[in-house]
Amino acid sequence: MRKGVFLGVILALFMAVPTQAKEITYSEQELLARVVEAEAGNQGVIGKRLVVAVIYNRVESDKFPNTVFEVLTSPHQFSTVWNGQMEKMEITPETLFAIEIERAHRTDNEILYFNCGECSGKFAYKYKGHNFGK
Numbered sequence: 001m002r003k004g005v006f007l008g009v010i011l012a013l014f015m016a017v018p019t020q021a022k023e024i025t026y027s028e029q030e031l032l033a034r035v036v037e038a039e040a041g042n043q044g045v046i047g048k049r050l051v052v053a054v055i056y057n058r059v060e061s062d063k064f065p066n067t068v069f070e071v072l073t074s075p076h077q078f079s080t081v082w083n084g085q086m087e088k089m090e091i092t093p094e095t096l097f098a099i100e101i102e103r104a105h106r107t108d109n110e111i112l113y114f115n116c117g118e119c120s121g122k123f124a125y126k127y128k129g130h131n132f133g134k
Contacts, residue, residue: 028068033096035072037089038080039114043128046107048098050132053107054114061112110134 024032032055040051058064058071065071072078080086111124113133124132 024068029099030091031072031086032068033091033099034086034089035078035080036099037091037095038086039078040130041089041092041095043130045094045098045101047128047130048095049102049107050111050127050130051114052099052102053109054111054132056102056106057109057112060109063112108132 032052035055036048036051040047043051055068055071059066059068065074072081076082078086080089108124111132111134114130124134126132
């Protein structure tokens, strides 16, 4: 089976609503998967779920746009989108699994931010190479 067909089948498996009664389009699902892979590809399922949680929480927050596409493509929010890194990513089954599990069983409904490495500011917690904050 070709990679694109496989990806289409996998993405179709989680067309369900990930947020409060908001549908996520196929193109948003693929964008989400690519961004999660690029941002947390080396973070395992838990790290990937936390990045998904940030994205879903932003969609649900009054402080951010209300679609996955708008959240991910907002200027200077997800570096892997605006620097093109996410375009180079091969979406792994682990990433698709992490997205689906997070959609069904939310990890943290409050985190709205994450970054890599050392930083200043108050963060709720750190997981591997990411700091997560509210």
